[in-house]
Amino acid sequence: MNTLRPHTGLSRRTFLGGTAAAAAMIGLSACGNSTSTPTAKTANSIEPDGDLNMFGYSEYISPDVISGFEKEYGVSVKQTYFSTPDEMIAKVAAKQPFDITFAPSERIHRMVQSGLLQQVDHDVLTHYDEVLPSFHIPPYNPGDDEANKLIAPYVGMPYATGAVGLAWRTDKVTRMSGSFNDLWNQSEANGHTYLWDDMLMTMQTALVRLGHRPADAGEKELTEAAESIAAIRGDMGGFSGADTQMIENGQAWITPVYAGDMFVVLNTIANPDRWKFQTNKESMLFNADNLVVPTAAQHPGTAMAFIDWMLAPENMRRGVEFNGYPVPTRTGMATFHSLTEKYPWLAFDETLFEQQDQWVTPIAPKDFPMWQQAWTKAKNG
Numbered sequence: 028m029n030t031l032r033p034h035t036g037l038s039r040r041t042f043l044g045g046t047a048a049a050a051a052m053i054g055l056s057a058c059g060n061s062t063s064t065p066t067a068k069t070a071n072s073i074e075p076d077g078d079l080n081m082f083g084y085s086e087y088i089s090p091d092v093i094s095g096f097e098k099e100y101g102v103s104v105k106q107t108y109f110s111t112p113d114e115m116i117a118k119v120a121a122k123q124p125f126d127i128t129f130a131p132s133e134r135i136h137r138m139v140q141s142g143l144l145q146q147v148d149h150d151v152l153t154h155y156d157e158v159l160p161s162f163h164i165p166p167y168n169p170g171d172d173e174a175n176k177l178i179a180p181y182v183g184m185p186y187a188t189g190a191v192g193l194a195w196r197t198d199k200v201t202r203m204s205g206s207f208n209d210l211w212n213q214s215e216a217n218g219h220t221y222l223w224d225d226m227l228m229t230m231q232t233a234l235v236r237l238g239h240r241p242a243d244a245g246e247k248e249l250t251e252a253a254e255s256i257a258a259i260r261g262d263m264g265g266f267s268g269a270d271t272q273m274i275e276n277g278q279a280w281i282t283p284v285y286a287g288d289m290f291v292v293l294n295t296i297a298n299p300d301r302w303k304f305q306t307n308k309e310s311m312l313f314n315a316d317n318l319v320v321p322t323a324a325q326h327p328g329t330a331m332a333f334i335d336w337m338l339a340p341e342n343m344r345r346g347v348e349f350n351g352y353p354v355p356t357r358t359g360m361a362t363f364h365s366l367t368e369k370y371p372w373l374a375f376d377e378t379l380f381e382q383q384d385q386w387v388t389p390i391a392p393k394d395f396p397m398w399q400q401a402w403t404k405a406k407n408g
Contacts (some may be wrong), residue, residue, distance in 0.1 A: 068327075070183075070320045071148035073335050076328035078103040082115060082125040087187070089349035092342045099336070102329055119143050122323040127330040129186060129316040132167040133227065133389040136174050138319075139181050145320040145327060146180040152331070154338035157356040158184060161381040167315070169383040170242045183318040183334040187287065187352035190375055191228065191312035194274060194289055194304045195281040207236040207307045210281065211255065217262045219280035221273050224266035226402040228312065229256065231387060232283065233405075235309040241388040249401035256405035266406065274302070286373050287352030293370060306375050311385040315355070355380055 079096075085108045093104050109115045112131050119128060120143055130138055138144055149155045149163075162185050168174035193209055200216050203209050210232070213220060222229050231241045233252035244252075264278055271292040273279035284292075286304065293299040318337065320330045336342055340358040347354055353363040360377050367373040379385050390398055 068322060069146040069148055069180075070324070070327035070331050071151060072328045073151050073153070073331045074328045075100045075102050075326070075332050077326035078105060079326060079329045079333055080124060080126045080324075081106050081333075082109060082118065082123075082128040084108060084110075084129065087129075087350060088337075089342075089345045092337065092345050092349075095342065096333060096336045100329070100332060104333075116143075119321045119323070124323050124325045125321050126324040126326045127183075127318060127320060127333060130182075130319045132165065132313075132315040132317065133387050135165075135178050135182065135317060135319070136168055136389055137392075139178050143322055144181045145322055145324065147183045147320060147331065147334070149180075152184075152335045152338065154335055154340075155184075157338045157340065157343065157358060159355045159357065159360070159377070159380065161378075162355050165315075165317075166381060166383045166386055167389070169240070169386055169388050175383075181319060183320060183331070184338055185355045186316045186318055186337075187350060188313060188315040188355055188380075189285040189287065190306060190353070191232070191283055192286060192289070192304050192306045193281060194279075194284045194302055196279075196301055197303055198301050199280040203303075203305060205305055205308050207232050207309050209305075209307075210283070211236070211259055213281055214262070216280040218264050219278065220259070220263045221265060221267045221279045221282040222256065222263065223269045223283055225269055226398060227387065227390065228269065228283070229266075230398060230402055230405070231310075231312060235312070240384065246397055246401075249397060250404070253401040253405035253408065257408050260406070285352075286375070287350065290367060290370065290373055291351040304370070304372055311375065311379055312387050313380065313385050314387045353377075 079102060081104055083106065097104055107125070112134055115128055116134065116138065119125065120141070130144070164175050164179045165182055165185065166175060167178065195203060199219070200213055202213065210220060210222065230249070230252055233255050234241045234244055234248060237251060237255065239248040239252070267273050267282065271284060271288050273282055274284065274292055275296055284304065289304045293302065318334050320327050324330055337346065338356060343354060343356055343358040344362045347359050347362040348366065351366065353360060364374055
C-alpha cells in the first residue's frame with residue numbers, strides 16, 4: 028500500500044475564496060461568448076508525442092504513479108504547481124503550453140464556453156469504462172442538463188471529489204442531528220464554531236439549510252442566507268480556510284470539512300477517537316477536479332496517455348491511497364471505501380453522485396455582484 032501523502036494542513040481547496048472565485052469567473056466571461064461554444068480541437072490519440080507538461084496542485088498525485096508513467100512511456104513529467112483555481116485559469120487563458128491540468132467542476136462550464144479546453148475522444152481511452160456511468164455526462168451544473176451535455180466531451184476524467192460534511196469533537200459537542208443546522212444550533216460550541224471563509228461554499232451551505240436551491244437563489248434568498256450567517260457570527264470562533272488547521276490546533280469543536288481531508292487528518296492527529304464526521308441531509312455539496320487538456324497543449328497525445336494511465340485500476344488504487352479523496356471510478360470508490368472501513372461514517376452512498384442537487388452550483392457571472400453583496404453582509408453586516 029502506498030504511503031498516505033504528507034499532511035500539510037492545507038486542502039487542495041484551501042485557497043478557493045469567494046472574492047477570488049468571483050474575479051476568475053467574471054474574467055472568464057470576457058474570454059468567450061457565454062451562449063456559444065468556440066470550435067475546439069480534439070485530443071484523439073493515446074500515443075505519446077513528447078514530454079508531459081502538467082499544471083496542478085502539489086502533493087496531489089502519487090509519485091509512484093508519476094514515475095511509473097515516465098518509465099512505461101519513456102517520457103518526463105514536468106510538474107508546475109498552482110495554488111488556486113484562479114491562477115490555473117489565468118495561465119490557461121494566457122495560452123501557456125500546459126498539456127494537462129485540473130479543472131474544478133464549478134468552473135469547467137465557463138472554461139469550455141471560453142474556448143480554453145480541447146475535446147477528448149473517450150473511445151480511445153482503454154480504461155474509460157472505469158469511470159462511473161453517472162459521470163459520462165457529469166452532473167456538475169444542477170438544473171442545467173444542456174450545460175452538463177456540453178462539458179461532457181471536455182472532461183478527460185473526474186479526479187478527486189469533495190463531499191462537504193461536518194466534523195465535531197465528541198467530547199465537546201453532543202447534539203448532532205445530521206443537518207447543516209448543527210452549525211447554527213450548537214451553543215455548547217460557542218467560540219469554537221467555524222465557517223469557511225469562502226463565499227461559494229458557505230453561502231450555499233446557508234441556502235440549503237434554509238431549504239433554498241442555490242441554482243434558483245435570488246436577492247431574497249441570498250439576503251436570508253446572509254442574515255442567518257450574520258446572526259451567529261458573534262458566537263463563532265471565526266471564518267477559516269477550507270482546510271483542517273482548526274481541527275489540528277484544537278480551536279474548532281465543529282466545522283465544515285471535506286471527507287477526504289477528514290480521513291487524512293484522522294490518520295495524523297493525536298486522539299482521533301475524539302472526532303466524528305457526518306454528511307448532511309440537505310446536500311453533500313460535492314465538487315470535483317477533472318483532468319482536462321487545454322487548447323494550447325503541445326503534447327495532447329501524452330496527455331491522453333496519462334489520463335488512461337491514471338484510470339488503470341492499479342494506478343487508481345495507488346492514487347486514492349495516496350491522497351485520501353474519493354475518485355468516481357469503479358476502483359477509485361472501492362479503494363476509498365476500503366480506506367474508510369475504520370471510520371464508516373466517512374463513507375457515503377455513491378448513487379448520490381447522480382443527484383444534481385447534491386453538487387455545488389456554479390454561479391453565473393451576471394449574478395456574482397448579488398452574491399458578493401450578500402456575502403459582505405454575512406461577514407460584516
